[in-house]
Amino acid sequence: MTASSGLLAQPFVRRDPVPAAPPPALVGGPVAWIRRNLFSSLTSTALTLAAVLLLALILPPLLRFLVFDAVWTGENRDACRPEVLGRPVGACWAFVANKINYFVYGSYPIEARWRADVFFALLAFGLAWMLWLDAPRRDLGAAYFFVVFPLASYALLAGVPALGLPAVPTSLWGGMLVTIVVSLVGIVVSLPFGVLLALGRRSRLPVVRLVCVIFIEFWRGVPLITVLFMANVMLPLFLPGDVTVDRLVRPLVGIALFSSAYMAEIVRGGLQAMPRGQFEGAMSLGLGPWLTMRLVILPQALRIVIPGIVNSYIALFKDTTLVSIVGIFDFIRTIESARVDPNWAAPTVSVTGYAFAALFYFLFCFGMSRYSRFVERRLSASHAR
């Protein structure tokens, strides 16, 4: 009794909360996640199993080809020939390593390639400044990216003999350099042009509206490949023999105008989505039409169409490969040319070249897509669900 009375004298008072028991395994944790997301119903289970089966079918041979059986180093075709190595040969990355300079610069003169490198560095700097939303002085960044950078790049890449940079004819440009230049021109030109065209199309002045409508509908009405053929095959026939417009500038102009027309329609979509109240509110504040556009309408309209804009940029980036058909040595074209090199003739060389191209385009397009998701989330806090 004494013992029990002693216990009673000192009643048990719990000072710490009982540690929470983990939720039952069927509610939280990875098992539950899997159950909830992958096997929640019969259909879902079937789909999951099908997906796993598909991966099991595709992944091992893909990995075997791209990684395990691949050849990483070598000087010529012998490195990638199965009868020389005595084993099945997957991707011939040695070929890509050997030709990488050609893939990046094309035929750009070796002694001048540092200029292309500086161009890439300037571009990376400008992009970082523009894309990092919290960067200081983004107004300066915009001035740099849209004015200083294009001029500097032109001087660097094409050359200014007066400044000691010998001219490099564009027929020597090639590879990723050309792909990036072409898409950059398209991207940089199309947004401002597109906004102007979209505003013009909604203008109350009939002449402005008509001009914009005709421009947009004309460029939307012809396929890009036709534009390129016109520029590179037909244009020289119209010009007198002693005058030639540069072979690279022709498709550049074509692509810039073409993408501007598409951009105009995307931006117009954003403008249409603006409720009338926004205009009226701006007017009631005493803003003129230009200020209304700049401060109230465009920031909202452009935010709405970010997915559309990025979509069109991604499409443009991939469409630049079409210039290869008219003899411009973009990245894809350099791969096409390099893969026929008899010094690298081996069964898997072509496939390796294309795999490398796919990787390159995927990285760029996926990057653009992820960045646009980030910006959307950042800017649409008010719409967040």
Place this chain on the structure above:
Amino acid sequence: MTIIKAALALGLGLCLFGGAAQAQATLTGVKQKGYLACGSNPALAGFGVPDAQGRWTGLDVDFCRALAAAIFNDPTKVRFIPLSAKDRFTALQSGEVDILSRNSTWSMSRDTTLGLDFPAVNFYDGQGFMVKKKLGVTSAKQLDGASICTQQGTTTELNLADYFRANKLKYEVVAFASADETFKAYDSGRCDAFTTDASGLYSERLRATAPDDNVVLPEIISKEPLAPAVRQGDAQWADIVRWTHYAMLNAEEAGITQANVDQMKSSDNPDVKRILGTEGKYGEAIGLTSDWAYRIVKLVGNYGEVFERNVGQGSPLKIQRGLNALWSKGGLQYGPPIR
């Protein structure tokens, strides 16, 4: 962006003012520009391919270098403008390139209706066959009943039909859309033989899974004389192109090579003297200097050297000289005398 605006303004202005002033001599134009604009092949093994640093190599691009060597004494004064099969003739007609050295077959219709001239044949090609060694076939005549892989919608398909009909042989065509697919199919054993132009057979064989298990049959069933092309109406320019090729042939015939051309300059052989310009002023008659052929051989090489280096034994292709041997060795390459 400034370039674009300038180009636009320029383009618009020129569309308005239009008009043609093309009759001027090509040689004068080339000298004024300071370089030769050469329409080349974007990718053809042995004829025009970029090396790892992007320098063009091949039989056709070396022909343009020879031309530049003759004109400027500098084989690097060439700008290669790679042209697709579609826009090659337009580029030449519009004056965008001065010469098209891009494995173009010289045919009557091209010669007569396109306003072009084909001054000299620098490679005699023709359609041939490749078979697996293990079939034991040594002649195309033994291909009775064979299945043959070929590319759709090309003249090779027609030539094939003609040849088998003329020889009363049965065959089965397996046609594919692209050259790559066609060869892949042959390589994987889908058909007994593969046919395309002989130069193409050699380059495709290299990418077979086991190149040595395939043989190229000796028969050539079509004529594909590949020739550089120039615009019609400039006789002097056509002469320069023609004689550049002949100079390379004559140099080979006389035994003048890139290595010995300087010693040969002091040779007593009158042929050699005339070729190298130590006797007579033949080069001046076509608007060049009298040592034009010396420059070509010194800076680019004679025909045999260029051939072996790009497509022959010095290259992975290992194409036999065959029809492209000198006339004195049983081929068709015949350089008229320089005298």
